Amino acid sequence: MNRRQKILAGIGAAGFIGIGLFLALAIKPAIAPVARPDVALSPALVAQGERIVALGDCVVCHTAPGGRAYAGGLPLKTPFGTLYTTNITPDRGTGIGEWSFEAFRRAMRQGVSRDGHLLYPAFPYIHYTKVTDEDLRAAYAFLMTRTPVHAPARRNELPLPLRFRPSLAFWNLLYLREGPEPATGDAPAERGRYLVEGLGHCSSCHTPLGVIGGEKHRESMQGGVVDDWSAPALDQLAAAPQPWTAGQIVDYLRTGLASEHGAAAGPMRPVTENLGRVPREDVQAIAAYLLTLQKPLRTVEPPAPPGDQDQRIDRGRQVFAGACAECHGEGSPMRGAMGRPALAMSSAVFGPSPRNAVMTIREGLAWPSQPGSTTYMPPFADVLNDRQIADVVAYLRSTAPHAAPWSGLDEQVAHLRENRP
Amino acid sequence: MIELHVNGEAHRLDVAPETPLLYVLRDDLKLNGAKFGCGMGQCGACTVLVDGRPVFSCLFPVSSVGARPVRTVESLGTVERPGPLQKAFIDHQAVQCGYCIAGMIMRAQALLETVAHPSEQQIREHMSPNLCRCGTHMRILAAIREVAAQGRLPGAGPQKVSA
Amino acid sequence: MKRSDAPIDQGRRAFLAGSGLMVSFALLGSWRAFAGQENTLGATILAPDLPGDLKIEPVLDAWIKIDARGVTVCSGKVELGTGVRTALWQVAADQLAMPLERFTFVTADTALTPDEGYTAGSHTMADGGTAIYHAAAQVRQMLLDAAAAKLGVPARELALHDGVIVAADGRQLTYEQAAEGVDLHQRAKPVSPDSDPSTFRYIGHAIPRVDIPAKVTGGAAYVQDMRLEGMLHARVVRPPDASAQLESVDTRAVEAMPGVVKVVRDGNYLAVLAEREWQAVQAMRALREAARWRSTRRYPGNDTIHAALKALPQRIYVTTREGNGPVRQSQHAAPDAAPAAPSPATLSVGFGKQYVIHGSIGPSCAVAVYRDGMLTVWTHTQGVFPLRAGLAEWLGLPKDKLRCIHVEGAGCYGHNGADDAAADAALLAFRTPGRPVRVQWMRDQEAAWEPLGPAMLTELEAFADEAGQLQAWRHALWSTPHNERIVNAGRLIPARLLARPVASAPSAPIPQPEGDADRNAVPLYRIPSVRVDMHFVTEMPFRTSAMRSLGGHINVVTIESAMDELAERFGQDPVAYRLRHLDDARAREVIQRAADRFGWNGGQALPDGHGVGFAFSQYKNLMGYCAIALEVKLDKQARSVQIVRAVAAVDCGQIVNPDGLRNQIEGGIVQSSSWTLYEQVLIGEGGVRSVDWSSYPILRFPQAPVAIDVQMIDRPGHAFLGAAEIAQGPTAAALVNAIKRITGHRPLHLPLARQDSPLFA
Ligand code: FES
């Protein structure tokens, strides 16, 4: 073999190995269906599973609006197309009724369905992979004891190349570090780390994503965008003008409202509804861990304020009087009797991006499906025009201490309107 | 001066631009349909249609209306010639005190102008912003259901009025 | 038709005959109702021998006037959103044999109508309807007699037709002609001429309500819709809590705001008047910000209120019923030793209930004008006459210089902010002579300042023999007053806020058998020994007063829970167990009807998470009967409790308007389920914290029952019994019973189904 041939042979061999490796990664065997769950479904295990599943927020994605819990069908809009979540009730035909525990564990650890096809990473297996076997078993027991619902999967709306699932193998190569995490101590912050990084998969939303939809590890917890909402940085909680205390984080996560910082909105709201159901110590652990992540304030050069800033603030103050002040004005009942914070203090007004302020004004906060929670705000998308929204946001921003005016406000408002029919 | 198009008529009004539409409708145009209930967008007593959509007029700065047409319950019919929903509410006696009812009718009107045969769940979800304290819900639903069964209600015709 | 208006009167007589009772209250002296001078709605009894409210206004022309302009019928009762205006009108129309449109019907105006005290307690048809029924029958007979004389024929040969009296020979007289020379200014007689129900075109028929067409088309229908020439718009600023003192307020900036006519400050009273409504709202906001208050009081919270009720100063009212004897009530300064009960108790059960609000959708509003020495107030109060008396006392005006006219407001379910808002308007108009003033409360003011429905606590012990037959019953309950009506000026909040405040009259409960916090606490069931101890807490952490069914809501929950528990204990069906303890045939019939219609068979096979519940009560043990069977669905995941199916059977005596009655029962079931499932005023150190619909959520459409079926038992010839409150207790109790069946645990705290409820754990 001459050198040239050798090289060719080498490339060929490498290619074969590559293909082989690829096939090994992309093609997974099916796991045989089981007639009934192969884990003993004791009430204690099911109860533990309920807690795990709540911490994992499974119901949030696996329930369509108005649909049955865990039956899937929720559209997930990604930059690449729309995915529909799947049915994880124990229905035999359309759900996970035929899944053995091993199949369930493999899905959670590797993102592989029982029949061997690869799952899209919108399903956060890169985080769930860190969950212990014990907790996975409990989650399995809980899910397998739900009422089976017949709900066939909806077709995903993706461009052709992405419909080819084996390509996900490359993605996994880059982003999947298969767990579980080695056992950690019982200290709250350690338990918190396990919950935040594993089950809670907080960084799926709170870390910026790269071009192919993987989390940018170097910017972990520095904030992301999900469903047009800002998921704020979780490493700046102590750097806020009113630094978050552990107690406020716990209140916020459990009730959707922190007395000093405002209300959970957008995709965060259902998360808080779930965390309202788990033992308080779990949420305390999450808070304790988050507080270990804190970094000094990342300052950004304040942009030059737009030219008509003063008129804009005046106009915004007027809109505020007609549309907002009954609830949020100084001395309003909400701030008096109900003890709500001034909007100037809310992270939506204080944060680095106007996104959440604009989103909240446009879409409001829906009534909780069930009476008893106290956060609600009517939507203003059909009321205020772009300029009025921008004006009122600029006015609110001007009331926040030491906050530079946002630039590009008009563009942001217009963009969010176009994006959200 | 603010120009406002209400129930097919144009008005020029000397009001502060931030005044919530509710007060303009009630006090300046002397329309009784939209009611003050909470002023916070929580009860729907003040519901009117702006450009065909149900809105809380109590939180709607009149300057935000622009050229969009406003419709109140007065536009749907009269005691002598009630519109389809008004008639159904009378037929079902879907009133106790009636304070919430004009808002209910307007919210239902918006649904029935856009959806031909809404399901029960759709009707209930759509109506959920509006509160009734008397507990007239069963009859309100029955009245809406009856009109819904007849097919889509015609809208107000050409929507835009030029400013 | 001979009418038996007996049930209520008998009840009262039997009760009043209890001699020990008369003595104990005579000693007390504060309980005027028992002097036989005033009924429970605050009106003075002048003619105890007459039916209904003819007792308090015995003169016929107070009710019916006939002159050249035609026939006018007057009622002192008001429309609160229940449709009684139409029902009363129907009664007059049939008894006068005139179509509705042919005569004028006037309600509650101190210048025009009889004083019937308050419109409350499901008394409207029973008392007001009965009065009109008899007055109209007597006037009809007088017209016939007069026409007979004028036409020279016997009265029995005359026929009445659409407001005209027709003789056999075809000659006619209108009522106006017949009435010429007839003096209606005479005392009514105890017995009225018979009527033939087969001629009734209105009573017993589902006559469409007269007020609905205007309400669905934007007609002016409410006091909120009044626009008088030159009218000013007022807003008040209330203290952050009842104890707060105004430390300082700089009103100059507010006075300079556009449109502001004046700022009124007097002690802790603050208000602003402006030319336009939006100006008034903005000025109110500015005034609110400018005011500095100092609170002097700490309030109990939701967790501590029940313990607080037990600890606060209280009087004890003991009601007993031994054997089949009468119900007797007496008052004690401190708990006495309860007579030994057969111990131990077969069953103990008790409930806690939080404060609730009436929460009318339209916050209170009033219009007033003071002109030429005359103060006129348009108000949605339940009682124009008591309000006038209170205002006259407060403002130092003679009663004939004050006129209160009822105009409808949003639905009223008891003593809400109406009277206080009327006092605001009266005061502000009095101080701004010549210009009408409209006061509109804001949502938070209504929520924080309307009298609340009281938080309560009940503790019940029941004793049964081995066969499950009930032998004794001991029920204790704790509550602040349910009846802080306007008996003096101090009952009006504005009068308490002025620099020279008027103190509220001492609290007094409505006596049994109507009851106050102890309403419906005496079970209708056959039990040889019954004792109810009402701990009447006189120091109110929060002002409370009447709200639909008063203590009946929680008392029926307590009684009907006990009946279910006992039935279970003795292995019996709950419906059968109730019937086994009931002698009253009408009670038995509603229970049977509800059970049959529902398909009650004890062991219904139901989907997972579903359960059935049953409950019964006769309102106040004197009025409408109501039995309810429910199927309820509990969905833990969705954290919801929903009524899938409700069947109610009711007997309210003679039915005047079947559709109106059905509407009331449907509404009662929906409203009571909202109270029972969701409602509680949030309270804390600073006072009331729930001041909007997000902090005080009520039932919305998605949570409304799937279906309600109302079965009505008509009793032609029997007294009207009233309906507006009869479903409140049974609905709540049936819900609690259904939840017990689903979960195996009886929830003991209301509300049952807020998000954080243990039901969903
Ligand atoms: S008054 Fe507008 S929503 Fe209540």
Ligand code: FES
């Ligand atoms: S009918 Fe009274 S509030 Fe709806």
